[in-house]
Structures are given as C-alpha cells and as structure tokens.
Amino acid sequence: MEAEHAYPGQRPRQVYLFGTCLVDLFFPEAGVDTVSLLEREGVKVIYPKDQTCCGQPAYNSGYHDEARIVARQQVRLFPGDAPVVVPSGSCASMMKHHYLDLFRGEPDFADVEALSRRVYELTEFLVRVLNVRLNDLGAPEKVAIHTACHARREMGVAGDADALVDQLANVERVGFTRQTECCGFGGTFAVKHGPISAAMVSEKVDCIEAAAPDRLVGGDCGCLMNIGGHMRHRGSPVKVQHIASLLWERTDG
Amino acid sequence: MDKPTRQFHVRIQEALNDPQIRANFRRAMDGLMTKRANMFPDPVELERLRDLGAAVRRNALAQLPELLERLEAKCAENGITVHWAESVDEANRIVLDICRRHSAKSVIKGKSMVSEEMELNHYLGEFGIEALEADLGEYIVQLAGQLPSHIVMPAIHMNTRQIAELFAEKLEGVGYIEDAEELTKVAREILRHKFFDADVGVSGVNFAVAETGSLVLIENEGNGRLTTTAPPVHVAVTGIEKVVENLEDVTPLLSLLPRSATGQNVTTYVNMISGPRRDGERDGPQEVHLLLLDNGRTRIHADPELRQTLQCIRCSACMNHCPVYARIGGHAYGTVYPGPIGEILMPQILGCEEVGALPGASSLCGACGEVCPVRIPIPKMLVRLRKEAVDNTGASPVKGGGAQRSFGEAATWKGWEKVHASPALYRLATRTATAMGGLPALGPLKTWASVREVPKPAAKTLHQRLEERGNSR
Numbered sequence: 119m120e121a122e123h124a125y126p127g128q129r130p131r132q133v134y135l136f137g138t139c140l141v142d143l144f145f146p147e148a149g150v151d152t153v154s155l156l157e158r159e160g161v162k163v164i165y166p167k168d169q170t171c172c173g174q175p176a177y178n179s180g181y182h183d184e185a186r187i188v189a190r191q192q193v194r195l196f197p198g199d200a201p202v203v204v205p206s207g208s209c210a211s212m213m214k215h216h217y218l219d220l221f222r223g224e225p226d227f228a229d230v231e232a233l234s235r236r237v238y239e240l241t242e243f244l245v246r247v248l249n250v251r252l253n254d255l256g257a258p259e260k261v262a263i264h265t266a267c268h269a270r271r272e273m274g275v276a277g278d279a280d281a282l283v284d285q286l287a288n289v290e291r292v293g294f295t296r297q298t299e300c301c302g303f304g305g306t307f308a309v310k311h312g313p314i315s316a317a318m319v320s321e322k323v324d325c326i327e328a329a330a331p332d333r334l335v336g337g338d339c340g341c342l343m344n345i346g347g348h349m350r351h352r353g354s355p356v357k358v359q360h361i362a363s364l365l366w367e368r369t370d371g
Numbered sequence: 372m373d374k375p376t377r378q379f380h381v382r383i384q385e386a387l388n389d390p391q392i393r394a395n396f397r398r399a400m401d402g403l404m405t406k407r408a409n410m411f412p413d414p415v416e417l418e419r420l421r422d423l424g425a426a427v428r429r430n431a432l433a434q435l436p437e438l439l440e441r442l443e444a445k446c447a448e449n450g451i452t453v454h455w456a457e458s459v460d461e462a463n464r465i466v467l468d469i470c471r472r473h474s475a476k477s478v479i480k481g482k483s484m485v486s487e488e489m490e491l492n493h494y495l496g497e498f499g500i501e502a503l504e505a506d507l508g509e510y511i512v513q514l515a516g517q518l519p520s521h522i523v524m525p526a527i528h529m530n531t532r533q534i535a536e537l538f539a540e541k542l543e544g545v546g547y548i549e550d551a552e553e554l555t556k557v558a559r560e561i562l563r564h565k566f567f568d569a570d571v572g573v574s575g576v577n578f579a580v581a582e583t584g585s586l587v588l589i590e591n592e593g594n595g596r597l598t599t600t601a602p603p604v605h606v607a608v609t610g611i612e613k614v615v616e617n618l619e620d621v622t623p624l625l626s627l628l629p630r631s632a633t634g635q636n637v638t639t640y641v642n643m644i645s646g647p648r649r650d651g652e653r654d655g656p657q658e659v660h661l662l663l664l665d666n667g668r669t670r671i672h673a674d675p676e677l678r679q680t681l682q683c684i685r686c687s688a689c690m691n692h693c694p695v696y697a698r699i700g701g702h703a704y705g706t707v708y709p710g711p712i713g714e715i716l717m718p719q720i721l722g723c724e725e726v727g728a729l730p731g732a733s734s735l736c737g738a739c740g741e742v743c744p745v746r747i748p749i750p751k752m753l754v755r756l757r758k759e760a761v762d763n764t765g766a767s768p769v770k771g772g773g774a775q776r777s778f779g780e781a782a783t784w785k786g787w788e789k790v791h792a793s794p795a796l797y798r799l800a801t802r803t804a805t806a807m808g809g810l811p812a813l814g815p816l817k818t819w820a821s822v823r824e825v826p827k828p829a830a831k832t833l834h835q836r837l838e839e840r841g842n843s844r
C-alpha cells in the first residue's frame with residue numbers, strides 16, 4: 119500500500135474513535151474496552167455520534183458512488199489534527215488507503231488525504247504511538263491470535279497484536295497451522311460465496327482447535343463473527359473476543 | 372443470477388464436494404507455498420527483486436507499440452517471420468496456414484497457455500491435423516480429455532493413482548503403475564518418437580526481447596527444446612504483452628519466475644531462440660515463426676490501471692497462494708486462466724456478460740498481491756473489475772461493462788447508502804435491531820446461518836454506551 123505510516127512524535131492528548139458499524143451493533147463491548155484502554159493512557163476519547171460505516175461493504179461490491187456518499191459522511195466528522203483510532207484493521211485500511219482511490223479527482227480529495235494520514239488501527243496505535251506497558255493481572259491461559267488479512271497485508275500491523283499479547287506475563291501466545299490464511303469472511307463474500315467461505319472457516323477452526331488455546335482474539339469483528347459464529351455452531355470450547363477486551367480484562371486492576 | 376454465473380456456482384459446489392479435488396489441491400498448494408517461501412529467505416532482497424521485476428514490465432508496457440515494432444524488425448533480421456493476430460480465430464488460421472504450407476499431419480506442442488487460449492489443438496483437429504502435447508502435465512490432461520487446472524502444473528488436480536489409472540486405461544500395453552517416475556518414463560518414451568515424426572513444433576514464449584529479436588522459453592522437461600528444434604518448422608505463439616525491452620530486463624524476471632512458481636532457483640532449461648538453423652549449423656528448424664496474439668490486450672492496455680494486468684509473467688504464485696483456488700481448484704473457474712490472475716484477466720478478454728462474476732469469488736485477502744513477483748495489485752483490480760461489472764455509466768472501458776448489474780442488488784446498495792448517509796436513519800435502524808433482539812435468518816443470513824451462529828445485536832449499541840459514558844460529541 120502506498121500511504122506512509124507516520125507516527126506523531128508526542129503522545130496525543132486526545133483522539134477520535136471510529137467504532138465501525140459491526141462493533142456498534144454487535145460488539146459494543148470491544149468499543150467500550152477500546153475507550154478504557156485509551157483513557158487509561160491519559161488520552162481523551164471523542165466519539166463523533168454521527169458516524170455510521172466506513173463504506174467498505176459497498177466499495178468492495180463495486181458500488182463506488184454509494185460507498186463515496188457514505189464515506190463522505192464520515193470524513194467531515196473528524197476535524198482538526200487528532201488521530202483517528204479504529205478497532206478494526208479492515209475499516210482502518212479502508213479509510214487510510216482505499217479512500218484515496220475512492221476520492222481521487224473529487225473536490226474534497228485534500229480533506230480525505232489529510233484524514234487518511236491520521237488513521238490508525240487500534241493495536242498499532244497502542245504499540246507505536248502510545249507505547250503502552252501492560253501489567254497482567256489475569257490467571258495463566260493460552261491465547262491464539264487471528265490477524266485479519268487487511269490488518270496484516272494492507273496495514274502491516276500483524277506484529278503489534280502479537281507484541282501486546284506478549285506483554286501479558288501470564289499468557290502463552292500459541293500459533294497454529296496456516297495462521298496467515300484468510301478465515302473466509304471477506305464481507306459480502308461470506309454470503310455471495312457461502313459454500314467457499316464455509317469451507318474456509320471450518321478449516322480455519324480446525325487449525326485453531328488443534329492448537330488448543332483457551333481464547334482466540336483478533337482485531338477485526340468481521341473475522342471474529344465468522345470464526346466465533348462457526349465455533350459456537352460446532353460447539354467449540356474456545357472463547358472468541360476482540361483483542362481490546364482481552365487486554366482490558368486482564369489488566370484492569 | 373444469469374446463466375454463466377449460475378454455472379460457475381454449480382462448478383464451485385461440485386469441486387467443494389469432491390474430496391479428491393480438495394485433498395489434491397490443498398496438498399499441492401501447501402507444498403508450493405513452502406517451496407516459494409524457502410526460495411526467498413531475505414524479505415529485503417525479495418522486495419528489491421519485485422521492484423525490479425515490476426519496473427521492467429511497466430517499462431515494457433509503457434512503450435508497447437514501439438517495442439513490438441522493434442521486436443518485429445529484429446526478428447525479421449534474425450530470419451523469424453512475425454505474424455499478428457487480432458483475434459483467436461485469426462491466430463488459429465495463421466497456424467493452420469503454416470501447417471498446410473508444409474503439408475503437416477502432426478504438430479508437437481510445448482507448454483503454451485496462449486495456445487490454450489486459442490484452443491489450438493481442437494482447431495487443428497478439425498482440419499485433420501493432430502496436435503500432441505509434449506509437456507508431461509499437458510500430455511496427461513490431453514489424454515484425459517480435460518483442460519489444464521493450473522497455468523504451470525496443468526495436471527495438478529490429479530494424484531499419482533489417478534494418473535496411473537488414466538495411463539492404464541488409455542495407453543496400449545501400459546499396465547497400472549503407481550509410481551511417478553515410472554509414469555514419467557512411459558510418457559517420455561512415447562513422446563520421444565513423436566518429436567521426430569512431427570512436421571511442426573508449437574511452443575509458447577516467456578519473454579520476447581525487442582533489442583535482440585530473441586525468444587526466451589523456460590521449462591524443466593526438455594520438451595520445449597525438442598519442440599523448438601526437432602521439427603523442421605517452429606511456431607512460437609504468445610501474447611503481445613510478453614515483450615521486454617532488452618536482454619538485461621530478462622535477468623530479474625528469470626530470477627523471479629521459477630522461484631515464485633515452483634520454488635526452483637532456475638529451470639532445467641532456459642532456451643534462447645534467435646532464429647532458424649543457419650548455414651553450417653547441425654540442428655534447429657528451417658523456419659521459425661512468431662505469432663503475436665492480441666485477443667483484447669490492446670483494449671486492456673488502453674486503461675492505465677487495467678494495463679497492470681498485462682504485467683503478468685504467468686508464474687502462478689497468485690493461485691498457489693489463493694485460499695479460494697486451493698479449495699475449488701482450477702476447473703471450477705471455467706476459464707483458461709484460473710485463480711486471481713484469471714479473475715482479473717478473463718473478464719477483460721471474454722467480457723463481463725460471460726465471466727463478470729469471477730472477480731466476486733475472492734475474499735480480498737490480498738495473498739495474491741503479496742506474492743505477485745511483478746507487483747500487480749490484484750486485490751485492487753478485483754475491486755475495480757467488480758465496479759466495471761456493475762457499471763451504470765455506459766462508459767466502462769471493460770468489455771461488457773455493466774452486464775452484472777441487477778436491479779435488486781443496485782436497489783439494495785441504494786438503500787444501504789440512504790441509511791448510512793443519514794445519522795438519524797442509521798440510529799433508528801440500529802436501535803430497532805437492538806430492540807428486536809435479532810434478525811430472522813432469511814435470504815443471505817440463511818447462507819451464513821448454515822455453518823455459523825447468527826450474530827445477535829447487543830442490548831445497547833456502542834453509540835448508546837458511549838453517549839452514557841460521556842464520550843459522544
């Protein structure tokens with residue numbers, strides 16, 4: 119991806135949270151835990167209440183005019199120069215990278231470009247901007263991480279989730295076979311190509327279960343909804359959670 | 372859903388239901404991914420090489436018309452006759468004419484995806500000319516009456532047992548031998564004779580060098596060398612995009628291609644063909660022809676973004692790393708080029724009416740773009756082609772642009788836009804969902820629910836919770 123990741127030299131005093139539509143409706147806990155983690159670092163979190171969705175579903179489906187109208191509604195919600203933190207690698211990448219393609223040649227391109235430079239995925243922000251130090255208070259357990267494809271390949275932040283979990287003294291981070299392979303979510307792909315997606319998620323869960331973690335965490339609720347949904351469908355004992363919830367739960371004294 | 376799309380879904384389901392296909396592809400792709408990874412232990416070096424590879428291909432495409440002219444002139448100097456074909460029909464006719472001029476009865480073929488694109492074997496067969504595939508994989512596939520399922524390893528969908536059964540059934544005097552080496556020996560024995568009986572050899576081309584008028588052809592079995600030297604006439608067929616500017620440009624591509632494809636440092640054979648047999652030379656064909664096929668490539672070249680499709684050096688890394696290809700295999704795509712490259716190339720060649728649904732068969736995971744040795748941004752192009760497939764401007768540069776647009780889907784996205792562009796409507800919608808406690812598992816949710824629990828809206832949305840917490844503004 120072409121956009122550079124530039125990190126502010128100083129700790130910002132306040133940030134915006136772009137919560138994402140999936141977190142808003144299905145995983146609000148992940149959003150609240152994100153706020154808790156950020157506030158503990160002394161950062162004020164502003165949640166613009168008019169936010170809806172980054173526009174990715176329509177964009178990836180080829181409906182770019184519709185995606186742009188929705189994206190434009192978000193762009194105007196983050197004035198000033200405070201960072202925009204997103205608890206999803208996929209939505210962060212949409213705003214950081216794909217908005218540039220979506221708005222190329224549009225009159226508000228400069229605004230979009232300025233915004234894109236301020237967008238961070240949550241684990242990236244915690245590690246590279248806030249340089250957090252976590253004090254683990256939880257019981258020993260094994261945790262596996264599923265990094266979303268867009269977090270890994272578009273945002274390049276796979277190492278940040280690992281680094282955070284590795285700070286938890288009582289947590290053993292376990293890897294699993296074909297860890298970097300897609301879980302089969304892919305937004306509308308899971309519906310348009312249900313059978314392929316089903317084959318992918320069931321093999322993904324086979325690999326995770328073989329490593330026998332107590333918990334699976336990830337930074338993207340789309341993948342978690344897919345993997346977790348399939349795990350509960352087949353009665354898997356593994357608990358599935360957003361990484362923000364794991365981090366907050368184990369360090370909240 | 373239109374008919375081609377419906378058929379695509381049927382083929383996908385059949386492939387998914389076939390445990391042999393699932394196992395063969397999974398095993399083969401896992402192996403290929405490991406081999407490639409072992410070839411590039413140093414990520415910095417890999418990225419540097421990819422930069423070089425991409426630059427060479429971009430440079431060639433940026434001056435494509437000029438380079439093709441230079442290639443033609445240089446080839447002529449070298450005694451290679453150059454032919455241009457706008458369409459597959461034209462290309463086939465040119466090959467047929469050459470065959471007829473030499474009263475050819477049999478043609479031996481090295482591996483060539485462009486000849487697959489032309490369906491050359493079938494075409495020549497209709498005129499009573501037998502075209503025999505000499506690449507082992509292609510030979511197996513031809514014997515089975517099938518098409519290649521992979522662009523580098525055409526018979527990758529079959530395991531040794533299946534090939535042993537095929538040989539026992541189709542080849543006279545050959546019993547059931549479940550041993551890859553023995554099977555290879557059998558095929559080699561049969562093919563060896565055919566090389567010397569063939570009147571014409573047809574091969575592909577990996578790179579056509581404009582500066583020198585030479586054709587580079589890499590392979591592992593030696594069939595390429597025999598095809599291009601044993602018969603009295605050699606016809607090389609390729610797409611117009613395969614040209615590179617000079618000999619130096621070939622170096623990074625030769626370094627990238629086999630390592631990305633099969634995880635080999637170099638191929639066993641690197642053939643440099645620079646013309647027919649010269650006076651005093653003891654072997655080589657008397658005539659060499661180069662057939663340059665367009666088949667939609669000029670149109671692809673005209674769009675600066677879509678042009679990147681033509682950077683492809685047909686290494687197959689994108690399909691080897693594609694989680695969708697690994698599960699459905701090559702035949703399910705129903706096109707000559709399967710996998711990610713096929714999903715972006717085929718709609719542009721065949722049109723969105725026929726195969727406009729192909730780019731949809733991707734989770735956009737990005738594994739293809741990550742490994743492509745010439746940095747084709749395949750995921751971006753998949754999205755672009757999805758857009759062209761549902762275009763409503765009437766100005767799509769892609770053949771059949773807009774053909775996949777349906778009223779229902781367009782209306783759904785319009786509705787989605789209305790809800791998500793209006794904060795008030797959005798809040799109303801999410802709060803209604805929250806209050807209802809869930810959505811009925813109908814329509815698309817039914818597909819989801821067949822293997823997954825349906826997610827339930829939370830009791831309170833994040834909007835509500837952060838309002839209470841005092842973060843909202």
Ligand code: SF4
Pocket residue numbers: 682683684685686687688689690712739742743744745746747
């Ligand atoms: S698109 Fe890239 S990875 Fe795929 S075959 Fe072509 S060169 Fe190889």
